[in-house]
Amino acid sequence: MLAGKRLEPGPVVLLTTAHKGRPNVMTLVWHMMVDFEPPLVAVVVSDSNHSFRALSATRACVIAIPAVAMAETVIQVGSCSGRDIDKFTATGLTPLPAEHVPAPLVGECFANLECRVIDTRLVRKFNLFVLEVVKAWTDPRQRHPKTIHHQGYSRFVVDGEMLKLKSRMR
Amino acid sequence: MLAGKRLEPGPVVLLTTAHKGRPNVMTLVWHMMVDFEPPLVAVVVSDSNHSFRALSATRACVIAIPAVAMAETVIQVGSCSGRDIDKFTATGLTPLPAEHVPAPLVGECFANLECRVIDTRLVRKFNLFVLEVVKAWTDPRQRHPKTIHHQGYSRFVVDGEMLKLKSRMR
Numbered sequence: 639m640l641a642g643k644r645l646e647p648g649p650v651v652l653l654t655t656a657h658k659g660r661p662n663v664m665t666l667v668w669h670m671m672v673d674f675e676p677p678l679v680a681v682v683v684s685d686s687n688h689s690f691r692a693l694s695a696t697r698a699c700v701i702a703i704p705a706v707a708m709a710e711t712v713i714q715v716g717s718c719s720g721r722d723i724d725k726f727t728a729t730g731l732t733p734l735p736a737e738h739v740p741a742p743l744v745g746e747c748f749a750n751l752e753c754r755v756i757d758t759r760l761v762r763k764f765n766l767f768v769l770e771v772v773k774a775w776t777d778p779r780q781r782h783p784k785t786i787h788h789q790g791y792s793r794f795v796v797d798g799e800m801l802k803l804k805s806r807m808r
Numbered sequence: 809m810l811a812g813k814r815l816e817p818g819p820v821v822l823l824t825t826a827h828k829g830r831p832n833v834m835t836l837v838w839h840m841m842v843d844f845e846p847p848l849v850a851v852v853v854s855d856s857n858h859s860f861r862a863l864s865a866t867r868a869c870v871i872a873i874p875a876v877a878m879a880e881t882v883i884q885v886g887s888c889s890g891r892d893i894d895k896f897t898a899t900g901l902t903p904l905p906a907e908h909v910p911a912p913l914v915g916e917c918f919a920n921l922e923c924r925v926i927d928t929r930l931v932r933k934f935n936l937f938v939l940e941v942v943k944a945w946t947d948p949r950q951r952h953p954k955t956i957h958h959q960g961y962s963r964f965v966v967d968g969e970m971l972k973l974k975s976r977m978r
Contacts, residue, residue: 798968
């Protein structure tokens with residue numbers, strides 16, 4: 639459904655987990671905000687992903703948001719499986735301890751959101767998890783970071799021009 | 809949660825409904841793909857929106873994707889309520905008949921996705937509907953449309969530079 643590909647371009651993010659002492663990281667495109675207070679996020683993590691099991695078992699993860707300078711690394715993360723390798727070592731990403739969850743923060747990302755799974759009713763049918771963000775970190779050295787958006791078939795779009803349009807949207 | 813605002817920028821889209829013969833249209837930011845085959849989309853439509861009732865009652869809608877030239881109109885749609893006015897008339901948007909759902913297509917948008925609600929288990933708690941796209945329309949005259957992304961507080965980012973990075977991501 640090519641038209642649907644146009645719906646997809648939220649920022650490409652990383653999702654980390656840690657299960658049985660083993661950290662892992664995946665690339666995630668299907669996510670959305672669900673509420674602001676408390677901050678809730680929904681994600682679709684395919685059960686064919688190695689992270690699915692860790693997320694299901696630990697009910698915790700970190701969503702780490704990379705800027706465009708990390709694009710090549712992000713693709714690399716999305717092109718291999720934690721089933722086979724330690725992706726942090728393979729990609730050179732820096733795992734840092736989180737405060738509330740066993741999953742690591744990603745040192746290079748400009749934002750890291752520690753999340754707990756709060757609803758699993760749509761996991762069996764749709765691989766859809768509802769998460770609550772329990773702690774948000776931002777890197778003050780990365781100002782005005784540009785994110786990347788997946789358009790499918792090896793094409794990515796970078797944030798472009800900023801529009802200021804008076805809006806009541808929050 | 810400002811960091812979460814960085815998660816938000818999927819494209820700003822319009823969502824139309826028709827209930828008791830009355831069409832309506834709202835601006836939607838919280839949506840994500842859930843599956844490709846069949847094409848599934850999740851959306852969060854607040855129960856404070858007039859469209860919530862129409863979507864719940866008819867279990868159908870159209871997601872219409874506007875290009876950046878429509879930005880002002882999109883904001884206008886998001887700044888008033890169908891409770892008070894006929895938003896198609898007020899904004900000059902053109903409602904066109906859809907094939908499978910009572911909700912109208914939006915003539916000016918480059919893509920229109922006719923959708924049926926297929927899961928409502930997360931509606932009561934999270935206002936989250938799972939939709940199946942039953943028909944997708946694209947406007948062949950709008951080539952390489954740029955979409956707009958909400959960053960909160962009257963700021964919007966337009967699609968920028970395109971990166972081609974060899975990726976196994978679909």
